[in-house]
Amino acid sequence: MEVLHQRCAGLDVHKATVVGCLRVQERGRVRHEVRRWGTTTAELLALGDWLRQAGCTHVATEATGVYWKPVWHILEGELDLLLANPAHIRNVPGRKSDVNDATWIADLLAHGLIRASLVPPGPIQALRDLTRTRKQLMREIGQHKQRIQKVLEDANVKLASVVSDVFGESGRRMLKSA
Secondary structure, X not given: OOOOOOEEEEEEEOOOEEEEEEEEEEOOEEEEEEEEEEOOHHHHHHXXXXXXXXXXXXXXXXXOOOOHHHHHHHXXXXXXXXXXXXXXXXXXXXXXXXXXXXXXXXXXXXOOOOOEOOOOOHHHXXXXXXXXXXXXXXXXXXXXXXHHHHHHHHOOOOHHHOOOOOOOHHHHHHHHHO
């Protein structure tokens, strides 16, 4: 099978650790070098240094929850990064370990067998985070309003039958005067 990337790496990312497998093909031989790092900024910077010093050009990692994001942000702009959907790169059944996963990802990347997931540019990611936070806050406001109306009903305060919006200007004035 054709090798597209002579020097690439696969990263198996977890909450507290990152296992990296550097795959180097030279003179028809393939060499794998595996290392483990923590997920602190200093450790991730060391991971980036190791990959650059080894001449790595491409890096692939699985989209595991939010754990991939710090790794992505540290390596972004330095290397060609590829984020893979875990369902698309499942390893064959059998012995599963972090080292095996990282090696498998590196081998798939070397042969161009990983379909990249979309990672939006930074400003779009920030906007998405803001809109998701706003949506969650609006949902919580609704839940609190319903809880307050339930307490009022349980206390036999039938304010909702007198005003259309308990939390409108008139409803709030009535609540303050009670």
